[in-house]
Amino acid sequence: MSVRLILVGPPGAGKGTQAELLCEALGIPAISTGEIFRRHAKAHDELGQLAESYTSRGELVPDEVTNKMVAARLAEQDAADGFLLDGYPRNLSQVAALDSMLGESSIDAVLSLVADDDEVVQRLLGRAAEQGRVDDTEDVIRHRIELYHAQTEPLISVYRERGILVEVDGMGGIEEVAQNLVSELKAFLTK
Ligand code: ADP
Numbered sequence: 001m002s003v004r005l006i007l008v009g010p011p012g013a014g015k016g017t018q019a020e021l022l023c024e025a026l027g028i029p030a031i032s033t034g035e036i037f038r039r040h041a042k043a044h045d046e047l048g049q050l051a052e053s054y055t056s057r058g059e060l061v062p063d064e065v066t067n068k069m070v071a072a073r074l075a076e077q078d079a080a081d082g083f084l085l086d087g088y089p090r091n092l093s094q095v096a097a098l099d100s101m102l103g104e105s106s107i108d109a110v111l112s113l114v115a116d117d118d119e120v121v122q123r124l125l126g127r128a129a130e131q132g133r134v135d136d137t138e139d140v141i142r143h144r145i146e147l148y149h150a151q152t153e154p155l156i157s158v159y160r161e162r163g164i165l166v167e168v169d170g171m172g173g174i175e176e177v178a179q180n181l182v183s184e185l186k187a188f189l190t191k
Pocket of ligand 1: 015033055056058061088089090144
């Protein structure tokens with residue numbers, strides 16, 4: 001299916017997992033800015049070191065850097081027939097940047113995973129114990145969640161006003177949430 005999607009949700013809502021499942025089901029690439037930053041950080045290259053100096057504190061990587069990286073990724077061949085953006089845009093200025101990359105009406109749907117703060121903190125602390133991600137300490141986690149409310153939530157209203165917001169309960173099990181995402185998306189797109 002040729003469809004252009006954005007997935008938003010608080011840290012710990014299971015975005016990465018759901019992005020992969022959904023993209024497999026739809027046959028489109030998942031483009032995760034967090035994942036790209038982690039890959040560069042592992043390679044210890046210039047972008048990776050720069051990104052990690054922000055991500056390790058729970059700060060956003062500067063827009064200029066992130067926007068340029070996304071523009072380059074969207075220009076790759078596999079994104080020509082649809083994609084799902086996971087973790088981008090994350091603030092209003094990134095919304096404006098994406099609009100100028102693609103045009104305002106080019107996104108088909110914005111899927112918003114709805115989850116509550118206490119639950120996501122518990123999940124992230126669990127993941128920290130398992131995987132040891134550098135941005136998974138409790139203070140950093142709380143800061144990421146604050147940033148989500150302050151900077152990312154406002155873009156949900158923008159997309160709601162554009163009539164492309166699809167809200168999905170993110171609090172069930174992985175399979176359950178995955179099924180809800182697919183069915184609510186299909187219902188929205190055939191409306
Ligand atoms: P989570 O959803 O758990 O916050 P991500 O993998 O999406 O994890 O992102 C990890 C980190 O990468 C973020 O906390 C942030 O520092 C950085 N990052 C990811 N996407 C963006 C973005 N669009 N703009 C700026 N920074 C970003």
